[in-house]
Amino acid sequence: MNVVETARDLATAFAERAEQHDREASFPKADFDDLRAAGLLGLMVPERLGGNGCDFATYARVAATLAEGSAATALVFNMHCSVTGALAATPDDLARAVGAPESFFAWRDRVLADAANGALYLVAMSERGAGSRFSAMTTAYEAEGDGWRVRGHKTFCSGAGHADAYAVVARNGDSVSQFLVPAGDGIRVEQTWDPLGMRATASNDVHLDVHVGRDALLGGVEGLALLLARVSPQWLVASYAAVYVGIARAAIACAATQLTERGLHGLPAVRARLGRADAATQAAWLATLDAASRVDAAPGDPATNRAVYRAKLLAGDTAADVAGSMLEACGTSATRRGNPLERLFRDARCGALQPATSDVCADWLGVAALGLDPDEEAAVPRW
Ligand SMILES: Cc1cc2nc3c(=O)[nH]c(=O)nc-3n(C[C@H](O)[C@H](O)[C@H](O)COP(=O)(O)OP(=O)(O)OC[C@H]3O[C@@H](n4cnc5c(N)ncnc54)[C@H](O)[C@@H]3O)c2cc1C
Missing domain, CATH: 1.20.140.10 (Butyryl-CoA Dehydrogenase, subunit A, domain 3)
Incomplete structure (x- = not known):
């Protein structure tokens, strides 16, 4: 069965759960268990790392099919694919050209291989007042020990509390960077989500005061976030x-x-x-x-x-x-x-x-x- 047919099968089960999660504004955990079991969390992960190695057009077909069953589940899945897809698609020579250290590549491969094995990555980018404008964000980072300290408050984080790690946008002066912050100590989810639509995305607030390792800086170089959004x-x-x-x-x-x-x-x-x-x-x-x-x-x-x-x-x-x-x-x-x-x-x-x-x-x-x-x-x- 190809990935679109797998998505079609899953969408049927998602449709049966959608009403309850919408009513409760609760995260569709069973849908993600199904996606994990079907190997679809590795959709964008290269085959050499155990994934499906799909391109953007295949992602689009899978996402549209999943959304026919549950819009909210497909939207959260989109967040995971945007993290894994962006990591997988950045050419090594481009990453080296902007200054990525060699350790970044081993770290990236580990993160992607973990996704193929079922790790879920989500996006904690938006902030109250700033929306998704990177340049207006107040979440801050600074060098600390062998890595970084990231502090701030995020909102609308789809699937908050259910991820293995979060892609977080933070700034240090004029430098806007992205980090992949593992779930755990230093991350607190606040249940704030009771909206009009896409209720089952459970897009709650996330508060961060967390130390992350040096490699958690996406791309291995500070100040890449705005450049990547443009290119x-x-x-x-x-x-x-x-x-x-x-x-x-x-x-x-x-x-x-x-x-x-x-x-x-x-x-x-x-x-x-x-x-x-x-x-x-x-x-x-x-x-x-x-x-x-x-x-x-x-x-x-x-x-x-x-x-x-x-x-x-x-x-x-x-x-x-x-x-x-x-x-x-x-x-x-x-x-x-x-x-x-x-x-x-x-x-x-x-x-x-x-x-x-x-x-x-x-x-x-x-x-x-x-x-x-x-x-x-x-x-x-x-x-
Ligand atoms: C269902 C759902 C799930 C989400 N999940 C996530 C998630 O997982 N992670 C995450 O980080 N965020 C998530 N978001 C938030 C989303 O990514 C945006 O950040 C957020 O919706 C934008 O903020 P805002 O709605 O406050 O609007 P703003 O961006 O503040 O915009 C307000 C108004 O200003 C206008 N405007 C803004 N910028 C410009 C401009 N440059 N030029 C002209 N007009 C402009 C807009 O069109 C709008 O009318 C989610 C949002 C929704 C609805």
Whole structure:
């Protein structure tokens, strides 16, 4: 069975658990046990380290399929893949060129091999007040003994408390860096998550006052975080796109079932809503696949980055539009708590909010369309 077929099987089980985790805003632990048992936590890990060695386009197919079963599980899985995918895809010569010490490569391989064996890595980047803007973050780091001390407060950390390690963005003066901080002493999770949508991501607050070893500095060099966000935005921007396409597909399937069961499928207005939703979802998917294949062929290329921002904008907005339209087609009964369309409608609403937000993507693309540098031309810093 290939990884997409495995994801399809898992999505069926995830769909059965989704309602309860949404209601409780609780982490879908059994879903991650299933992903671990199926070997999918090694999706982006090179085969030489025991993983599946998949490319970005395969990631997109797997993520969209998982999201058809549980949007929240697929979103947390996206966080894990963004850490492992970015680590796996950074070429050794590039890492050496920016100054990575030799010890970094052995450490990176160990981290990736652990993922193939079931370790889960999540992202503690965002902060209250700063959102995901690296340049506004207050979490701080400094050299301490044989490594670093990282202190600060993070919010919206999907899966907080369930990870083996967290990718943490922190600053030391003007230098913004990323660390992989192992779970354990010095990390405290505060249960703050009771939101509108994507409730089962359990994206709680994380407080850090922790010593980490020298190799925990991602890339082995200080000050790389902003550079990496610019040259390889795919894991910060486009990896969400597939998840939101999966939500749109799930909303259409759910609406088709409910409309048929209720005998409303003969209504022309209802059919037209399904038809428009189908076309819009497929368009967002093609934009996502275009971005993904460009990421695999020419990562960091200006045309690739443009495709990345387009995919995120289209998928985020399309999911919300499609889920809203499907809810309307199915009527008020679909808005009852416990109806899967009601959950999908709320989950879909989060797509435009995740970084880069739809408004930020649109601004970035507009600046590019004007022939200007979209990373430089911004009312406030992009990251
Ligand atoms: C379901 C869910 C799960 C998440 N999981 C994680 C996670 O695991 N880890 C994590 O670190 N974070 C996570 N986040 C947080 C997310 O990554 C963002 O950091 C956060 O949503 C952005 O912060 P904010 O919503 O406060 O918006 P802000 O970024 O503060 O934006 C507020 C407003 O300002 C606008 N804006 C911001 N910057 C610009 C700009 N440069 N140009 C023009 N307009 C701009 C935005 O469009 C928006 O309208 C999650 C968020 C959600 C919804």
